[in-house]
Amino acid sequence: xxxxxxxxxxxxxxxxxxxxxxxxxxxxxxxxxxxxxxxxxxxxxxxxxxxxxxxxxxxxxxxxxxxxxxxxxxxxxxxxxxxxxxxxxxxxxxxxxxxxxxxxxxxxxxxxxxxxxxxxxxxxxxxxxxxxxxxxxxxxxxxxxxxxxxxxxxxxxxxxxxxxxxxxxxxxxxxxxxxxxxxxxxxxxxxxxxxxxxxxxxxxxxxxxxxxxxxxxxxxxxxxxxxxxxxxxxxxxxxxxxxxxxxxxxxxxxxxxxxxxxxxxxxxxxxxxxxxxxxxxxxxxxxxxxxxxxxxxxxxxxxxxxxxxxxxxxxxxxxxxxxxxxxxxxxxxxxxxxxxxxxxxxxxxxxxxxxxxxxxxxxxxxxxxxxxxxxxxxxxxxxxxxxxxxxxxxxxxxxxxxxxxxxxxxxxxxxxxxxxxxxxxx
Amino acid sequence: xxxxxxxxxxxxxxxxxxxxxxxxxxxxxxxxxxxxxxxxxxxxxxxxxxxxxxxxxxxxxxxxxxxxxxxxxxxxxxxxxxxxxxxxxxxxxxxxxxxxxxxxxxxxxxxxxxxxxxxxxxxxxxxxxxxxxxxxxxxxxxxxxxxxxxxxxxxxxxxxxxxxxxxxx
Numbered sequence: 125x126x127x128x129x130x131x132x133x134x135x136x137x138x139x140x141x142x143x144x145x146x147x148x149x150x151x152x153x154x155x156x157x158x159x160x161x162x163x164x165x166x167x168x169x170x171x172x173x174x175x176x177x178x179x180x181x182x183x184x185x186x187x188x189x190x191x192x193x194x195x196x197x198x199x200x201x202x203x204x205x206x207x208x209x210x211x212x213x214x215x216x217x218x219x220x221x222x223x224x225x226x227x228x229x230x231x232x233x234x235x236x237x238x239x240x241x242x243x244x245x246x247x248x249x250x251x252x253x254x255x256x257x258x259x260x261x262x263x264x265x266x267x268x269x270x271x272x273x274x275x276x277x278x279x280x281x282x283x284x285x286x287x288x289x290x291x292x293x294x295x296x297x298x299x300x301x302x303x304x305x306x307x308x309x310x311x312x313x314x315x316x317x318x319x320x321x322x323x324x325x326x327x328x329x330x331x332x333x334x335x336x337x338x339x340x341x342x343x344x345x346x347x348x349x350x351x352x353x354x355x356x357x358x359x360x361x362x363x364x365x366x367x368x369x370x371x372x373x374x375x376x377x378x379x380x381x382x383x384x385x386x387x388x389x390x391x392x393x394x395x396x397x398x399x400x401x402x403x404x405x406x407x408x409x410x411x412x413x414x415x416x417x418x419x420x421x422x423x424x425x426x427x428x429x430x431x432x433x434x435x436x437x438x439x440x441x442x443x444x445x446x447x448x449x450x451x452x453x454x455x456x457x458x459x460x461x462x463x464x465x466x467x468x469x470x471x472x473x474x475x476x477x478x479x480x481x482x483x484x485x486x487x488x489x490x491x492x493x494x495x496x497x498x499x500x501x502x503x504x505x506x507x508x509x510x511x512x513x514x515x516x517x518x519x520x521x522x523x524x525x526x527x528x529x530x531x532x533x534x535x536x537x538x539x540x541x542x543x544x545x546x547x548x549x550x
Numbered sequence: 551x552x553x554x555x556x557x558x559x560x561x562x563x564x565x566x567x568x569x570x571x572x573x574x575x576x577x578x579x580x581x582x583x584x585x586x587x588x589x590x591x592x593x594x595x596x597x598x599x600x601x602x603x604x605x606x607x608x609x610x611x612x613x614x615x616x617x618x619x620x621x622x623x624x625x626x627x628x629x630x631x632x633x634x635x636x637x638x639x640x641x642x643x644x645x646x647x648x649x650x651x652x653x654x655x656x657x658x659x660x661x662x663x664x665x666x667x668x669x670x671x672x673x674x675x676x677x678x679x680x681x682x683x684x685x686x687x688x689x690x691x692x693x694x695x696x697x698x699x700x701x702x703x704x705x706x707x708x709x710x711x712x713x714x715x716x717x718x719x
Contacts, residue, residue, distance in 0.1 A: 138626050139629050140644050142625060142645040143618075143625040144623070144626075145614075146648060147625075147648075150648055150652055164659045166659065167656065167662075168663060171607075171682075171683050174606075175607065175682070177599060180577070183574055184578065184581070187574060359589075364581055367577075367582050367585070370578050371578065390571070393571035394571045397571050397574050397609060397613045398622055400574070400610060401609070401612075401614040402624055405610065406624075408610075
């Protein structure tokens with residue numbers, strides 16, 4: 125009964141357009157009233173939900189990603205990818221995916237990646253005769269790779285939402301191979317479609333320019349080494365490494381590349397606090413919501429329901445992947461991570477799936493939701509930057525969805541893809 | 551009069567975001583200082599982590615209130631886009647009422663939380679725990695005002711702009 129109140133109020137609020145954070149808060153308050161619990165509990169949970177040290181990495185990674193976007197670090201990465209793959213027929217498609225993967229290694233925000241690639245590579249591709257729908261499709265699906273390649277603030281959200289302290293270092297390591305696999309599959313599709321449409325080949329600029337481009341990109345790529353190296357060697361915590369990434373990006377943006385001025389810095393800081401406020405308010409409200417779910421023993425009930433139907437891990441993962449894919453088309457990534465992790469993680473752990481592995485599945489699965497209508501923020505940003513109607517690019521995006529689904533299935537059913545690297549470090 | 555109020559509330563929201571941005575920069579400096587202290591000065595400040603976290607809670611609650619005024623909180627607009635303009639107006643007023651009620655609850659029970667935790671001390675900072683949460687009722691009060699302002703704008707037929715910015719994933 126109380127569960128109906130909780131879920132019913134949530135669905136109603138979401139449907140009439142109440143912001144996600146306030147929908148979660150309203151639903152949990154309604155449930156607490158139905159349970160005769162004092163309402164202060166909701167705010168206690170909210171306050172303790174955001175008073176977590178590791179969550180500080182979220183604003184830092186968002187800030188660092190925004191600063192990188194505004195200081196044009198993405199452009200340097202594009203030059204490297206172009207020099208490496210640009211000479212093949214239709215080569216700018218795979219270049220775009222490769223550059224997104226490189227940018228993902230320094231930023232980890234799919235939207236920052238889509239806007240960065242969109243503003244640097246899209247005009248170049250259009251100039252060389254690539255169609256608008258193709259450029260948008262490559263850009264937005266390539267941006268998903270950045271969610272898997274560390275650092276990724278969504279992995280920190282997952283770690284916090286798991287409630288069992290899944291190691292952020294392990295998650296970061298586990299994302300590398302699946303990220304590279306997804307990038308390769310997308311590159312193949314991008315290349316096949318480009319050849320079929322007869323896009324022209326580029327010219328190899330020569331080793332000299334390749335080396336030159338790589339040298340220029342090194343200060344940007346160092347961010348990845350600082351973050352991963354710092355966390356893995358134990359020199360920094362995840363939070364500290366993310367703050368160092370911000371300071372480092374400011375230094376190279378302002379003094380090495382000299383593209384980061386005061387006004388861009390202020391814009392980045394303001395944009396980042398807005399995004400942080402949105403994400404953390406959702407995390408706080410979701411803590412109250414999660415508490416209500418826990419009192420009602422909803423995760424245990426769902427676990428019983430699913431495991432009664434099947435205790436085959438493969439089937440359980442298939443069912444959960446389907447649920448997440450459907451939810452992902454309607455809702456954005458971060459709220460879904462905070463809402464569904466406490467419910468689904470106990471279920472998958474009961475059938476013997478590693479929480480790190482499940483985290484990686486979740487990243488890619490919900491990432492696919494970011495490029496599917498009706499709610500797909502990365503798709504919308506890419507289409508807006510490319511000035512192509514969303515409907516038009518969706519018509520021809522299917523091969524790219526195919527690559528993402530193939531990657532999702534491989535990552536789901538071959539746990540070694542995710543777990544080998546973290547295993548090596550233990 | 552109404553226009554002046556609307557301008558005032560937008561300015562207030564902008565100031566809140568600016569103050570929050572200063573908080574973010576300060577937080578970066580504090581955590582950077584912590585690392586610098588540990589490896590260069592060989593003494594890590596004991597207060598830094600708690601101070602950074604307290605700052606974060608403050609700027610998140612304040613910027614969240616500004617988000618109500620500027621409409622940058624993520625929400626589902628599928629239904630809103632599918633119905634006629636008058637129906638859309640009803641939906642938007644209804645959803646702002648829910649937000650205003652949430653703000654009121656934040657003011658009342660968030661305020662109670664602050665009072666109850668005022669006696670506890672945050673370890674290593676020596677400040678009352680309630681101070682860290684004091685942004686909650688303040689933000690709640692601002693949310694009530696901002697949502698009320700938007701309801702008035704909707705009812706008087708103004709075009710209430712949303713800063714739809716999906717750059718957050």
